[in-house]
Amino acid sequence: MTLTSTPPEAEAPEIGADTPRTPARRAYEWLTPAGLGGGISRGLRGLFGRHTGALDRSAVVVSILLVAIAIIGPFVAPYDPYLAVPADALLPPGSQHWMGTDDAGRDVLSRLLVGAGTTLLAAVAVVLISTIVGVLVACVAVLSPRGVDATIMRICDIFMALPAMVLALGIAAALGPSLGSVVLAMVIAMWPGTTRLVRGILRVTMNAAYVESARVNGIGRFPTLVRHVLPNSLDSVYVQASMEISGAVVLMAGLAYLGVGAPPPSADWGAMVAQGREYITTAWWVATFPGLAITVAAIAFGLLGDVIRVRLDPSLRRKR
Amino acid sequence: MTVALPPADGVDLRVEDLTKRFGRGAREFTAVDRVSFHLGTGETLGLVGESGSGKSTTVRCLMGLERPQAGTLTYNGLNLRRLTYKAERIFRSQVQMVFQDPYSSLDPRMTIGQIVAEPLRVHTDLDAAQRRRRVGEMLERVGMEAAHMKRFPRSFSGGQRQRIAIARALVVQPRVLVCDEPVSALDVSVQAQVLNLIKDMQQELSLSVLFIAHDLAVVRYLCDRLVILEKGRAVEQGPRDQVYGDPRHPYTQSLLEAVPRADPVAERERRLRRRERTITTQEAEVAA
């Protein structure tokens, strides 16, 4: 995330509201992993134009397909993804191995299928945990007196000032290479973004008349928050979360590429790309197939987030 | 069909020297400046002023949505600035509010039934079935159907939403109804319906009503007494006929003047006179 020096009274931009799309903002939007996924999906929308129905449907279908693969992958894999068969090392895609083999003779397709579970499960776990933590902290911030609220926001700013990659790298390296440490590192890197977003939305929602109406009936601040404010504020969170999944997949892949993450012979896609990088020119299939899988997953989930946003759009809200 | 409700009892709402300031340092401004008025049993008081007059802020201070810097606020002897838990319960169940914007005063994610039942859940210990019955009755009373309980606010027009808001406010049989510009966001033709409803409810339930508005024509139908606010100050106060018939303060006079009348010939004349007045004022300025 880029360095932001925000004045104390600044709010997080409302999703969907008219944040001025200055060139700086546009650049920022593009540079985040979710932004790239979203940017590609917007580009695709541009191509499809009015026929985005097909695009939306394929996004949903692919996302479901990926989840299905994640679940049944291990059962359908033709070969053992972890068993090294040195004799079969670096075989090109063929009838025996549809996606070829890697440098230890393991079938790439099998590793891909099994790795789907690891990668996606980890990505979803990261997003789920960081979103829950983010929302909780935002609620605390919004209910607290100004000083505490400001402190929490400054903490978020500090975290967000460091690029997610760097932050996650540092934490994961410190905790030792394992899937768990990567997940934890990513959660720590991602929750402040959610908090900023949610806090901004909560504050806006809390100005609505129906919230005042509840307060005027003597309902306390916390029950009002839970019963009225949160349900009306979480739409953007759902959208953000599904887009973050694609960001998480890419981020995890990047971390694995840099050597942090689940140790080999783990089959997660990022690690696979990392393994295959030496052979890019000689045995292109080792890195390319997992790379493609990551790309497809990122785009599919990014588009899914877009679809959710469109469906949740309060286009039914009438104005005189 | 209608359950006979006992008439609301004694109401003694006093606002004395209420003062509310916003902002800090150079940007500080006084929204409400030593405003005083009183609302008694069965009375309807109109709080009239333009935007920025402080009428909404006054009411928000009254209802506890803002904290005033100075002044006394009492309801039936209870000090509203220092409410105990018990006192607050009493106050809030007896003084209910209808808001200005029908499009944001109803939680879009709750059904009408849930929305109208909420005060019942908070202030009474009726069970779900009893609540549902009361909600149904109340909806019918305001001109809606009990079956609407299952629908969401988005299915309803502005006028209907205000009816729902009124139903919500009256479902706990309060003694005081505070209306913050309840018809300003509605079409003129729909305003009449809602105003009639408020008047009917006021008579049926012997309510005391505090009615905030910027339109003098609207308050005339409902209010026994009026308070005219200009830039945070109460510039005129008195019984309806006196304020309309013999306005003392120039601001009141200019407000009355500005109300459009449904008479093309008279209006054109007025416009002509206004233009002439402006021209002579300009000439005087130039000459000076």
Add this chain to the structure above:
Amino acid sequence: MTAPVLEITDLTVSVPEVTRTDGGRGGLTLVEGVSLSLSRGERVALVGESGSGKSMTAKAVMRLDPTVDLSGSIRVVGQEVIGVPERAVRRLRGSAVSMVFQDPMTALNPVLTIGDQVAEPLRLRGVSRREARSRAIDMLDRLGVPSAARRIDAFPYEFSGGMRQRVVMAAALIGGPDVLIADEPTTALDVRVQEQVLDLLEEQSRELGLAVLLITHDLAIVAGFAHRVVVMRHGRIVEDRPVDDVFAAPQHPYTRGLLASIPSVDDDPTARLRTVDDVMQEDAALAASVILEEVAP
């Protein structure tokens, strides 16, 4: 007789497919068979409740809503607007026909100075910065914005609602349009400011020969302002007559209802306000015969 500056003939605005509140899907006709014309310097009020189609009609004139289907004919200073390419319409916007919207608080871009926004229509047509700026100052001055030369570089937030509406009007009038469409320009304003804005509109109309189509739900404000009143209901025109006639002897029961529901400082305060429904029920027989007239070709 000079040609009308705005001529709408048999306009129909419809939405192809929409999910209705009853759950069904299908097409929806928002405006049907509307015909209306404005001559130079004429002020016409288009009156109706929410959902009557008045705003849709106004937006159709400038083809502002790309999602609706238009049929019929709309001629602005003789030029057809329906069925022509977008750039032809764009040429008309700001120069032949202009629009002022309801909410002055959001009609102005908060990050641009009022000078930039008022000058924009001119700059888009190639007028030089300097000249556009001076004409903007002129325009703001004419519309009664005090110290226009000094405040031209101020931002919208520094102005009150009434002033912002003047700025919006300045931007709308600077291109010298022949027709100005004002869509509920006074609804969000206090009564005194309302009066000022209407006075201003009337003055400009008088001085510049500007035709004004004022859209509103409030029949009361049009009494001193308009030459003619057109009443719309459920997407159709139910009355189109000179203002004095409409107020003195309204024909359609709906118009009578609208008039009756206006609260007035002169009425008996203890009487019930008459609503549109009350009046229409009273005239049940008359209503039936008038509707028959509407439906018959």
